[in-house]
Amino acid sequence: MTLIDPSDTPERQTAKLLRIAESLMRRVEQSPDHSNLAYAQFERAARLEGEVRQRTADLERTLDLLHESNARLAESIEEAQAAQSNLAEAIETVEEGFALFDADDRLVLNNSRFCTDLGDVAGRLRPGLLFADYVDLVSRSQSLELPDGQTRNEWRARRLLRHADSHTTFNVRLSLDRWIQVSEHRTTSGGTVILQTDVTRVIRSERRERDRLIDRRARIERATLDHLxxxxxxxxxxxxxxxxxxxxxxxxxxxxxxxxxxxxxxxxxxxxxxxxxxxxxxxxxxxxxxxxxxxxxxxxxxxxxxxxxxxxxxxxxxxxxxxxxxxxxxxxxxVTSERDSARALRDLNETLERRVAARTDELGAALDEARRANASKTRFMAAASHDLLQPLSAAKLFVSAIEDRTEEAEIGEVAGKAIAALASVETFIEALLDISKLDSGRVELSVEDTPLSAILGSLALEMTPLAATKGITLTFVPTTLSVCSDPVLLRRMIQNLVANAIRHTDGDRVLVGVRREDGQARIEVVDKGPGIPAEHQKDIFREFHQLVPHRSGAGGLGLGLAIVERAADSLGHGLMLRSELGRGSRFGVTVPIVSGPGPAATPNSDAATHASRPALSGLVVFLVENDAEVARGITLMVEGWGADLIHAPDAEAGLQLLEDLGIAPDVFLVDYQLGDGMDGLEMIDHLRAQFGPVAARLISADRSSALQRACEAAQVRLIQKPLSAEEVAAFLSTVVGSPVPGAAAS
CATH class of the missing domain: 3.30.450.20 (PAS domain)
Known part of the structure; x- marks a missing residue:
């Protein structure tokens, strides 16, 4: 219970407290009892008076704050009214029509110039008017001139679509050839500001200028047309x-x-x-x-x-x-003159066509004759080379037999020179055959993944003895790259480059290696010869052309580099030559790389020389050869090495002879072309079916890619004619050294 009601006003509470204090003071003064109770009441009254005084001070401060807030509010209202008045005056001074819509698309304010050209719209503008209602008023205004082919509803829909843009500007045509430009902008608070500018004078001026330009253009066009x-x-x-x-x-x-x-x-x-x-x-x-x-x-x-x-x-x-x-x-x-000229040209053309047709017939006949001659030459070269290689092979074998059997040094030397001469003849025939095939465009290409190690390894065995006879060290750098090329033709190209370097170098070394460059392998042959003058570097690739034919007794027909160039063109390989006088030459063939590293071959130049005179005592060799002279030469050579040789002239006779003898020879040498009936590959296949895996080699003067592919498919190795005594000896030596006869040929 309290002495005062908290719901009373501060003034009423103060008045109550004062009356209570006065009453208590009177009672104290009138009471005869001065006991502790009276004093306690006095103290309570004093405290109440202090509280009243504190409440009164708080109330006075609150009233002061209230008066101050009211004063500030009044000032703010005055300032807002002044700002609104200034804004209205500023908007009114704007020359353009101005209107502001809030974020809810309701009209906030506008100046007197807004829609002044649309008299039936300006009088209906009120704050709070919706933007869509404003557009509807404009669309139905009698002052609005609609574009051609557009209705008022279509105009209203297009105008509302423009309102969705944050900024848009367009012209509106009014009656009496008046124009206003409407610019609409979105405010940061989401409202919309619209400005209307009278552009009638500008558009009329532009129209007059356009009319002047059109008139001027018309005069220019007229003058231009008159000059056409x-x-x-x-x-x-x-x-x-x-x-x-x-x-x-x-x-x-x-x-x-x-x-x-x-x-x-x-x-x-x-x-x-x-x-x-x-x-x-x-x-x-x-x-x-x-x-x-x-x-x-x-x-x-x-x-x-x-x-x-x-x-x-x-x-x-x-x-x-x-x-x-x-x-x-x-x-x-x-176009009269053009048509007359065309008619004359047509008549002349017909005359020329008749003459060209006659001349073409003559040239066609000459071309056919040339083609027949070229085909005849190609057939002749192929047949002649085959027919020449057969007796040449026999001659080499006979001379090899003489060299092996003679004990007189002078006769052995003569026989060696005869073998060298026959080898040169063989090289010439092979070069003529290669250049003939390349010129005729009938080279059969077999492009495949080719390990360079196999090509360089076989060339090392073949070319190292030739280089040694001239005191030249032939070095092949091992490689693991495989390339995309025809292995036979690529080997021929590198062989010709190496032979050319050996023949013409003055130094004591020829280097063969491979460089990797941008996904290509460049096979290079480097020598330390006299070099080639720049003006002659193109000439050396012409057939039958030698810069110094007499150098070091080189000999040759001058076809080696011509074959290289034609083979490179046929295969699409790059050909490179760098040479300086007195510093040697560097030839290169660029071939695309197709696979990663493979087994690297380490050339062994001593293999052929070690097998030149094998000891073949007790070895039984079965030879199938239809050329009696070649067969006789092979017999003398093989028997000179201590082996026993059985000869059959064709496949049927050979199979019959094997059946009669009832033995399995250690090794077979089978010619490819055996006349009518079974060929050499078919016979080897028959022998494998009869005896199992046999040591066999196919021998032939046919150097075509087709035969090479057939041998690879049949897994039969080929020894080309004219037969090389070293190659035959190396093959027979592997059979003798093998614990299982025939395993080396499988």
């Missing part, structure tokens, strides 16, 4: 004549006065019908229909003839094209 060699006339979208040039009047031989302007195209065409004759696919009816068509017209071009009846004809090319405004233009180009 073609006759030109133009028609509007309704097919009425609107202009022409002087050349058109000259073609018609009559002036086209001002009275002709507005004449319809079909009427003019009927009037001029007797002057022109249509000569092509187009006629008068079709041209009328084209001119009367609405919408897009395709361009026309045709020819008409003028003055055909009088004999003074003129030919015109007529072009009809549609203009952007829907009208069309027709031009007449005099």
């Amino acid at each position: 060699a073609q006759g030109v006339c133009t028609f509007d979208r309704d097919g009425k004549l609107v202009g022409w040039n002087a050349q058109m009047e000259a073609i018609l031989a009559r002036p086209l006065g001002a009275r002709q302007i507005g004449s319809r195209f079909d009427q003019l065409l009927d009037r001029l019908a007797d002057m022109f004759t249509f000569t092509g696919h187009m006629d008068r009816t079709g041209l009328k229909a084209w001119a009367a068509r609405r919408g897009h017209r395709r361009d026309l071009q045709f020819e008409v003839l003028q003055g055909a009846e009088t004999g003074t004809h003129r030919i015109y090319t007529v072009s009809a094209q549609q203009m952007p405004d829907g009208g069309f233009v027709i031009s007449f180009t005099d």
Whole structure:
């Protein structure tokens, strides 16, 4: 319970407390009892008085703050009213019409110039008006001039679509040829500001300037048309004549006065019908229909003839094209002289064609004759090389047998020189055969993944002894790369480059290696020869061309580098030559790399020399050869090494002989071409079926890629004729050294 009611006002509470204090003071003063109770009441009264005083001070401070806040609020209201008044005055001073809509698309304020040109709209603008209602008022205004083909509803829909943009500007046409530009901007708070600017004067000025430009352009076009060699006339979208040039009047031989302007195209065409004759696919009816068509017209071009009846004809090319405004233009180009010239040229051309045809027949006959001669030459070279290689092989074998059997040094030396001479003949024949195939374009290419180690390894065995005879160290750098090429043709190219380097170098070393460059492998042959002058570096690739034929007794036909160049062209390989006088030469063949590293071959130049005189005592060799001389040479050579040789002239006789003998020979040498019946590959296949894996080699003078592929498919190795005693000896030596006869050939 409290002495005062908290719901009373501070003044009432204060008054109550004062009355309570006075009452207590009176009671204290009047009471005769001065006991502790009276004193306690006095203290309570004193405390109450202190609280009243504190409450009174708080109330006074609160009232002061209230008065101060009211004063500030009044100042703010005055400032806001002043700012609104200033804003209204500022908006009113703007020359353009101004209106502000809030974020809810309701009109906040506008100046007196807003919609002043739309009298039936300005009087209905009120704060709070929705933007859509404002657009509806404008669309129904009598002062609004709608664009051609647009209704008021369509205009209203387009205007509301523009309102969705954050910024848009467009022109509105009003009655009496007035224009206003409307600019609409979105505020940061989401409201919209619209400015209306009267641009009537600007648009009228631009229109006058445009009319002046159009008039000037028309005069320029008229002057230009009058200077054209073609006759030109133009028609509007309704097919009425609107202009022409002087050349058109000259073609018609009559002036086209001002009275002709507005004449319809079909009427003019009927009037001029007797002057022109249509000569092509187009006629008068079709041209009328084209001119009367609405919408897009395709361009026309045709020819008409003028003055055909009088004999003074003129030919015109007529072009009809549609203009952007829907009208069309027709031009007449005099092509009489061109047609007369074309006719004369056509007559001359026919005469020339008859002469060319006759000459072509003659050249065709000569070309056929040349082709037949070239084919005959190619067949002759192939047959001659085969026929020459057969006796050459026999001669080499006979001389090898003499060299092996003789004990006289002088005869052995002569035999060695004879073998060298026969080897040179073999090289010449092979070069002639290669160049003939490459020139005829009938080289059979077999492009495949080819390990360079196999090619370089076999060339090291073959070429190292030749280099050693001249005191030259031939070095092959091992490689693990595989390339995409024809292995036979690529080997031939590298062989020719190495042989050329050995033949012409002055130094004591020839280096063969491979460089990797941008996904390509460049096989290089480097020598320390005299070098090749720059002016002769192209000549050395010509056939039968040698810069110094007598050098070091080199000999040769000058075909080696010619074969290299033609083979590189056939395979699409790059060919490189770098040479400096006195510092040697560097030849290179660039071949694409197709696979990663493979097994590297380490050339062994001593293998062939070690096998040159093998000890083959007890070895049984079965030879199938239809050339008696070659067979006799092989027999003398093999038996000179201590082996026993059994000879059969063909496959059937050989199989019959094996059946009669009832033995399995240690090794087979089988010629490929055995006449009629079974060939060498078929016989080896038959032998494998009968005896299992046998040591066998196919021998042949056929150097075609087809035979190479057939041997690879059959897994049979080929020894080419003329037979090399070293190659045969190496093969037979592997059979003798093998614990299982025949395993080396499988």
